[in-house]
Amino acid sequence: MLTGIHLLLTYACNFECDHCFLYCGPQAEGTFTLGQVKAVLDDAERIASVETIYFEGGEPFLYYPLMVEGIRMARERGFQAGIVTNCYWATTEEDAKLWLEPLASLGIADLSISDDEFHHGAEVDNPAKRAARAAKRLGIPTEAICIDQPTVEVGIDKEQERGRPVIGGGAMFRGRAADKLVEGLPTRPWRELTECPYEDLRDPGRVHLDAYGHVFLCQGLSMGNMWRSPLPELLEEYDAESHPICGPLLEGGPALLTDRYGVEPEEGYVDECHLCYSTRLALLDRFPQYLAPRQVYGLE
Numbered sequence: 001m002l003t004g005i006h007l008l009l010t011y012a013c014n015f016e017c018d019h020c021f022l023y024c025g026p027q028a029e030g031t032f033t034l035g036q037v038k039a040v041l042d043d044a045e046r047i048a049s050v051e052t053i054y055f056e057g058g059e060p061f062l063y064y065p066l067m068v069e070g071i072r073m074a075r076e077r078g079f080q081a082g083i084v085t086n087c088y089w090a091t092t093e094e095d096a097k098l099w100l101e102p103l104a105s106l107g108i109a110d111l112s113i114s115d116d117e118f119h120h121g122a123e124v125d126n127p128a129k130r131a132a133r134a135a136k137r138l139g140i141p142t143e144a145i146c147i148d149q150p151t152v153e154v155g156i157d158k159e160q161e162r163g164r165p166v167i168g169g170g171a172m173f174r175g176r177a178a179d180k181l182v183e184g185l186p187t188r189p190w191r192e193l194t195e196c197p198y199e200d201l202r203d204p205g206r207v208h209l210d211a212y213g214h215v216f217l218c219q220g221l222s223m224g225n226m227w228r229s230p231l232p233e234l235l236e237e238y239d240a241e242s243h244p245i246c247g248p249l250l251e252g253g254p255a256l257l258t259d260r261y262g263v264e265p266e267e268g269y270v271d272e273c274h275l276c277y278s279t280r281l282a283l284l285d286r287f288p289q290y291l292a293p294r295q296v297y298g299l300e
């Protein structure tokens with residue numbers, strides 16, 4: 001049941017992190033207009049199960065007035081609102097308060113803060129910490145998101161992982177991460193990667209939307225385009241089994257997707273997402289309606 005709608009307010013970001021699964025950066029295009037945000041919120045009102053609207057990116061604070069107005073409109077319609085940010089704007093705790101006060105007045109339910117070395121290096125009192133302190137003073141609930149460089153450990157927890165190398169650190173090997181972070185990591189035979197471990201492709205609890213209209217089940221994997229078919233109808237008509245990418249993923253994971261469309265795989269991949277992303281990249285021209293936009297795959 002869909003409870004959360006996440007707006008990728010912009011693909012633009014002042015950072016260009018190696019682990020970014022959307023290939024965001026200073027040159028990235030694709031930003032919602034005010035009219036588009038309003039259209040999404042109007043559609044969201046027609047979906048009874050939706051409770052929360054998130055504003056993320058890219059870096060949503062780069063379009064601060066648009067983000068604030070979007071949150072105001074979401075709150076006016078009775079939704080909870082959340083933000084995901086890298087906190088570049090928290091120059092000092094006092095300055096951070098200036099940015100956060102209008103959001104506190106709107107009663108935002110969550111400020112998710114990227115606080116790790118990918119974003120802020122080894123700096124101890126970094127912008128994320130300053131933003132968290134300012135948010136606490138204003139009574140805004142916060143959550144830290146921490147992604148580390150991939151580590152290799154020997155699996156000891158689950159039966160199937162015992163003795164097998166397990167990749168730690170929390171990075172998802174999609175987008176830029178699949179291109180930048182996989183070198184030197186242990187791989188598994190591609191035929192073993194037989195399920196999607198992270199997304200509920202059949203009945204998603206949340207979807208991400210971008211300014212081009214894509215409704216994402218996973219980064220770069222679209223259910224359809226909400227500018228062509230309104231979001232409530234699109235969700236109503238979505239049938240995972242007949243979706244050309246989700247169908248095979250549900251039946252036999254990235255391995256079956258690769259097999260089904262005759263994509264030539266490497267011998268091994270770091271994990272399911274690494275194979276899934278690589279296969280989808282090879283299928284972009286065949287399924288442009290569902291595998292988009294190209295910029296999320298690092299292409300023009």
Ligand code: SF4
Pocket residue numbers: 013014015016017019020021022023024025057058059086114119
């Ligand atoms: S991971 Fe976040 S901060 Fe880094 S480039 Fe992507 S959107 Fe920007």
Ligand code: SF4
Pocket residue numbers: 174195196197198199218219221249254272273274276277
């Ligand atoms: S296996 Fe594919 S669809 Fe599933 S989470 Fe990984 S990249 Fe996304």
